[in-house]
Amino acid sequence: MATFTFSMSLSSFRSFVPIWHHRAPNHRSLGLFDVTQRMRLPPPLKCSAAEPDQETKVPATSSGSGEWTHKLTAGIAGIGFLETSYLTYLKLTGSEAFCPIGGSPCGDILNSDYALIFGVPLPLVGMVAYGLVAALGLQLATKKMLPFGIGRSSAQLMVLGTTTSMAAASAYFLFILSTKFSGSTCSYCLLSAFLSFSLFFTAVKDIGLQETNKQVGMQLLIASLVILTLNTSYNNSISASSSLAEMELPYYATEIKNPSSPFSLSLAKHLHSIGAKMYGAFWCSHCLEQKEMFGREAVKELDIVECYPEGFRPGTVMNKACVDAKVDGFPMWVINGQVVSGEVELSELARVSGYNGSAQPS
Known part of the structure; x- marks a missing residue:
């Protein structure tokens, strides 16, 4: 910083200021110190090459407001995880679902061919997606380190991709529900669709509309692959089904032509007395042959459970009694807690049931 100081040497001051050597009457001599004391020198002047220092203001950074969306995502996905876990348990154990809304059983849809993807239970696939x-x-909400070195932006894209696939699958299932099961109600299906779409829109809100528009190509690809996979799975399932599964059969009563023997009539009464049951279907040829073994009169004494009393069409499930008995083929006998599958000779039924009657098979 340059500084200029106003100064004056003594010699130059003497040449500039006159000094009186002769005294005049009534005049005082003007000495050097008198002059210097009366002169007021200006203060030193400063010349700076820079402007006076000013405080630099640092703009405050606003913290992200997306934490609540991460917590909301975790909460919604948690509900979906619980729902699909319950449905997976029902599917693997063959149990009947509790239907809080609607009069028709939820099992009509949950136990149909549309509840499987290449043999894998659909609720199990949903449980994995909701869990992910x-x-x-939760990881994004708590700001913890993500596994495998995954960054936050990559995790957000993973959530967007997963929820896109879930929303696409839900849209496809809603179409199936309205076309293939128009007379049925599935509250679990509707709840899962609501959760899937909610997660998708929450992911879009979190990542931002501008960034979402950049990922439209990825989203369309994921949705197309999901729909193609589901459509291929169901087409293969229909092709592998028997011709019976492709047609609608109204229920009809079967006619027994053979007369009953004394042994078959006595055995039928014995089976009825011990609570033995035969599970069958009106269209099953082996069930008809089993009835013919007993004859017209003896069949009336048997406890026969019809598993399709309302007829058969694609997607129809067995009635509750057959589902509870876990019927996997026709005919099926349950005698004293023991399961006997297939068409069985009367002598074998007598042995299994402990029949000791006097009449013998003819």
Whole structure:
């Protein structure tokens, strides 16, 4: 910083200021110190090459407001995980679902061919998807380190991709529900669709509309692959089904032509007395042959459970009694808690049931 100081040497001051050597009457001599004391020198002047220092203001950074969306994502996905876990348990154990809404049984849809993807239970696939989204949502909400070195932006894209696939699958299932099961109600299907679409829109809100538009190509690809996979799976399932599964059969009563023997009539009464049951279907040829073994009169004494009393069409499931008995083929006998499958000779039924009657098979 340059500084200029106003100064004056003594010699130059003497040449500039006159000094009186002769005293005049009534005048005082003007000495050097008198002059210097009366002169007021200006203060030193400063010249700076820079402007006076000013405080630099740092703009405050606003914290992200997307944490609540991550918590919301984790909460919604958690509900979906619980729902699909329950449905997976029902599917693997063959149990009947509790239907809080609607009069028709939920099993009509949950136990149909549309509840499987290449043999894998659909609720199990949904449980994995919901679990993945819930885990990523919790990690993003707590700002913890993601596994395998996954960054936050990559995790958000994973959530967007997964929820896109879930929303596409839900849209496809809603179409199936409205076309293939128009007379049925599935509250679990509707709840899962609502959760899937909610997760998708929450993911879009989290990542931002501008960034979502950049990922439209990826989303369309994922949705197309999901729909193509589901459509291929169901087409293969229909092709592998028997011709019976492709047609609609109204229920009809079968006519027994053979007369009953004393042994068959006595055995039928014995089976009825011990609570033995035969599970069958009106269209099953082996069931008809089993009835012919007993004859017209003896069949009336048997406890025969018809598993399709309302007829058969694609997607129809067995009635509750057959589902509870876990019938996997026709005919099927349950005698004293023991399961006997297939068409059985009367002598074998007598042995299994402990029949000790006097009449013998003819």
